Amino acid sequence: MTDSIKLTIYRRDPDLDTAPKYQTYEIQPEPGQTVLMALYHILENVDKSLAFRASCRSAVCGSCGMHINGKNRLACETQLAPLGNEICIEPLPHLPVLKDLVVDMSSFWRKYEKVRPYLITLKEPPASGKERLQSIPDRKKIDDFIDCILCACCHSACTLDAWSDGYLGPAVLAKAYRFVADTRDEGGAERLKLVGSEEGVLRCHTIFNCTEECPKRIPITFGIQEMKKKVVWGKLTGKM
């Protein structure tokens, strides 16, 4: 029989608790069990008051980002076995806690809206009535960035983002880059203007926390630096 493991979970209900506390649950792990499965096991069998966020259980929806053994990860794709017999689960750092592992994402979404996170087109659609096509090499340029699931793991890991209401932060800048690098997008100049300030790419200190903590391994810092080059060039040549 497999050894039991201890899950120590951050608990706080702002309506009842003045300070957070940690609660430990002992469970018998099953082969292949993920952190999310263990949380559901506790919720359904041990403690119905435990709050956490999840939906797809397949690393697609981005809702189960949490701080597991000192690292931001998706609970639904994180296996228990490699984590050892004592696992600490906390909400994403630097975000206001609504309850237990559920954080308030409002500031994240407010920043996200600012970069117009959708394809901007000025030309008429193709006469064929079909979609705007893109070559395979052009699509490859944005492959990594399209994988972003907006889990906010990078947003929470960036020390600059966490402490600034103004700084757009890595997730939002990565989304801007996804469109700046998209050959079908015609909003490049406007987008670079939106991100080309002290609240945008110029604030990034290339600490790489975002790239390090991204569960999808997106080279976020690279995208930010690519836009920074375009912005600096635009400013030097008087085009911005």
Ligand code: FES
């Ligand atoms: S539950 Fe959707 S990403 Fe984990």
